[in-house]
Structures are given as C-alpha cells and as structure tokens.
Amino acid sequence: MGTGITIGQIQKLLGARLLCGETMLGTEVHSACGADLMSDVLAFVKEQSVLLTGLLNLQVVRTAEMMDMKCIVFVRGKVPDEAILTLAEARGIAVMSTDCRMYSACGRLYAAGLVGLE
Amino acid sequence: MSDVVKLHYDVDGDNFMAAGEASSTVKNVLKRLGFGEDLVRRAAICLYEGEINMVIHANGGTIDVSVSPQTIEMVLQDQGGGIPDIEQAMQEGFSTASDRVRDLGFGAGMGLPNMRRYADSLEISSEPGQGTRVTMTLNIAPA
Numbered sequence A: 001m002g003t004g005i006t007i008g009q010i011q012k013l014l015g016a017r018l019l020c021g022e023t024m025l026g027t028e029v030h031s032a033c034g035a036d037l038m039s040d041v042l043a044f045v046k047e048q049s050v051l052l053t054g055l056l057n058l059q060v061v062r063t064a065e066m067m068d069m070k071c072i073v074f075v076r077g078k079v080p081d082e083a084i085l086t087l088a089e090a091r092g093i094a095v096m097s098t099d100c101r102m103y104s105a106c107g108r109l110y111a112a113g114l115v116g117l118e
Numbered sequence B: 001m002s003d004v005v006k007l008h009y010d011v012d013g014d015n016f017m018a019a020g021e022a023s024s025t026v027k028n029v030l031k032r033l034g035f036g037e038d039l040v041r042r043a044a045i046c047l048y049e050g051e052i053n054m055v056i057h058a059n060g061g062t063i064d065v066s067v068s069p070q071t072i073e074m075v076l077q078d079q080g081g082g083i084p085d086i087e088q089a090m091q092e093g094f095s096t097a098s099d100r101v102r103d104l105g106f107g108a109g110m111g112l113p114n115m116r117r118y119a120d121s122l123e124i125s126s127e128p129g130q131g132t133r134v135t136m137t138l139n140i141a142p143a
C-alpha cells in the first residue's frame, strides 16, 4: 500500500470543492478506485477508501457505503444534488467535486502516493 | 450470541433510487452484532447486488436474512420474469439490462459473479415467468 494522504490533501491536489464532510479533512486514506460502473467497484472487497466517478446518482453513495469508503470525488465538475449529499453526510462520507477529468484526477492522486489495489 | 436474528424487508421495484436501503440496514445490523469488517463487507456486497438485481430485473421482491451462530443466510425472492439460463446469467459480462440501467452505473453483468465470489455459497432457482429465488450463505468463522 502507498504512504497515505489526507482527504484535505486530495481536495488540494484536485482543486476540488468540498461539498460535505468537513470534519474528515484530516482523515488519512491509502487507496482509491476510479469507476463509472458500480459493479466494478463492488468486485473488489479489499479496503479502498476513495471513489472517483463520473456517475451521479444515489447508488454511488450506496456503493461507497457498502465498501466502507470514506470519500467520493465527482469528476468533470459534476455537482451532486441534495439527496446525495444528505445520504453521504449521514454515512460519514466526504464528498467533493473537481473539474478534472477522470484520467487526470486519478493521475494526480496516484502521483501523490494514493495507489490503486492490484 | 446463540440467538438467531431474523430480518425481513420488502424491496420496491419502482424506485431505483431507494434500492440498497435494505442492504444498508442489514449491513448496520451485522456491524452492531460485532462481525469482522471483511465478513460484513462481503455480506453487504452480495446483498446489495442481489437487491439491485431484484429492482432492475424483477420489479422488486423480498429479502429475508437470518443470522445464526454459524452462518449469515440471505434469501431474495421475487415474482419477476425469472432467469431462463442461469449458467449463462452467471457469466461475467452477461447482462440483459437496458441502456437506462447502464447509464445508472449497473448492468455490467458483474452482479451474479460478484455474489458468487463473495458468498460462501450461492444458490439460484428460477422458472421463467415464476420469479427467482437467490440464497446466499456466508460462514461465520469461529472466534
């Protein structure tokens, strides 16, 4: 596993807007996963703490919840609606939105030490 | 914990966005019962994929979970169209989901394979036109 970075560092690296989960900015995470297909995320039982996705609906939060993820990053400037944020907040999941596209967002985080799981 | 815990949920087939509520509740119950993170996550993945399937392929159904000292058993029963060829349905990538469902992030044909991977046993019985019954069991490792 990589060295781990904080959710606050992720926000900075991606120039992202934090939409909920301010209290989690100091939480350290060690691995991430980028996907638009939720079954791809669910195929991997090992701990992955951050989900980057271009998909925008409530099932993204459900998927993150099932996987015990701590942070969701919506790429390509997508902004989730209130229902998504309310559920994420209730489940203790930080949510942010970045203008980066998927490939760039993953690349920036990977270069900073946030690895994927093979 | 020698008691058997039983949980029952009705899953609404008309509301895709509500899908996963039962799985979420079950996950929390299992966590509170003190099971290890890995077991709880495996159970949650299996049940969530099954719950999503009932909503997108079968217009809803019921979920019954029973937790005994040895096993977590999850039974999903629906009255949908059934699965004509279960072996084919089990193959990675096989899906009859609509484009609408795909746009929602499901329909990759990975649900049943994920369930088989993470349950200790998966049994499916289905008759075309008669609905589908999916039974998944996870073994609780002795403490």
Ligand SMILES: Nc1ncnc2c1ncn2[C@@H]1O[C@H](COP(=O)(O)OP(=O)(O)O)[C@@H](O)[C@H]1O
Binding pocket: A039, B049, B053, B054, B057, B058, B078, B080, B081, B082, B083, B089, B090, B094, B095, B096, B097, B106, B107, B108, B109, B110, B111, B112, B113, B132
């Ligand atoms: N409860 C069900 N009722 C009817 N058909 C089902 C049910 N569950 C699964 N199937 C069939 O099995 C196929 C494969 O399921 P799955 O592996 O979960 O992939 P997906 O849901 O992404 O299509 C589905 O596309 C569908 O044809």
Ligand SMILES: [Mg+2]
Binding pocket: B049, B052, B053, B106, B107, B109, B110, B111, B112
């Ligand atoms: Mg499925």
